[in-house]
Amino acid sequence: MPAISFQSVSKHYASRGGASNPARSTLKALDGVSFDIEQGEFFGLLGPNGAGKTTLISVLAGLTRATSGRALVHGHDVQADYAQARRLLGVVPQELVFDPFFNVRETLRMQSGYFGVKNNDAWIDELLESLGLADKAGSNMRQLSGGMKRRVLVAQALVHKPPVIVLDEPTAGVDVELRQTLWQFIARLNKQGHTVLLTTHYLEEAEALCGRIAMLKSGKAVALERTSDLLKSASSSVLRFKLDSVLPAEFAGKARVTGRIVQLPAHDAHEIEQYLAALRQAGLSVEDVEIRKADLEDVFLEVMARHGEQPLAGARAA
The missing domain is CATH 3.30.70 (Alpha-Beta Plaits)
Structure with missing residues (x-):
């Protein structure tokens, strides 16, 4: 059973035209995206801005309802069986979202409670230590730097020990120390059997970490291959x-x-x-x-230029 399965996922938005053309039009943020991510994979999801990466993750997390198609986590439909699907999923969002009324430890205890996890202090301590937050445990979230807030978001996503971890641009705008700390910890969890789905614009990270990669453009999957095969295919x-x-x-x-x-x-x-x-x-x-x-950035640019709006035939199945 795949850890994550996207089955012909589409998401369309109706938008009103401008003054010269007031008629409504349809924006296809996702257009029939299908692929599976196997349990224990470290999987990369790449694409230019506006390709549909965050929309696809939002569908997976239950934050956005797909217009058509299904997303499943360990076989649980994210809409029909949303409670179980969300227990199996830990998502680190792009945006820095935090509650300004709690300190770091209280924030993680609250997050544990949302999933019904009690007596979780030992794991919280391990998260704090592993992510370099031990000395900030009693600090109010408002007092933290942007990089420290990012570390707390990672800890929140992991506090209920989900088997599937989704990282949406986790190192955007953060320092080298955080990157190294984060990747060491996430790589260790992946070796322990956790599935990791990563979106990033730092393609050297994806090349170093991800065993398999999907590329999106204009809401369509235009590549789905092992990272090593993508690099070998460079012309x-x-x-x-x-x-x-x-x-x-x-x-x-x-x-x-x-x-x-x-x-x-x-x-x-x-x-x-x-x-x-x-x-x-x-x-x-x-x-x-x-x-x-050629590195992954070269391959990425070549794929984007070559395929344009047309998805690869092999990009609809894992």
């Missing part, structure tokens, strides 16, 4: 260098530019030489030239 290596000048227009559509760093996909040595020759001909001086294998 190119990458030429990386630093450049102080403006990149020639002929490269603009291909290049990933971050400050001085330019990265260009290259299918073979001949194409690399063509790039370098064109740069020399343009009178440009490049520094720190290197050739590397």
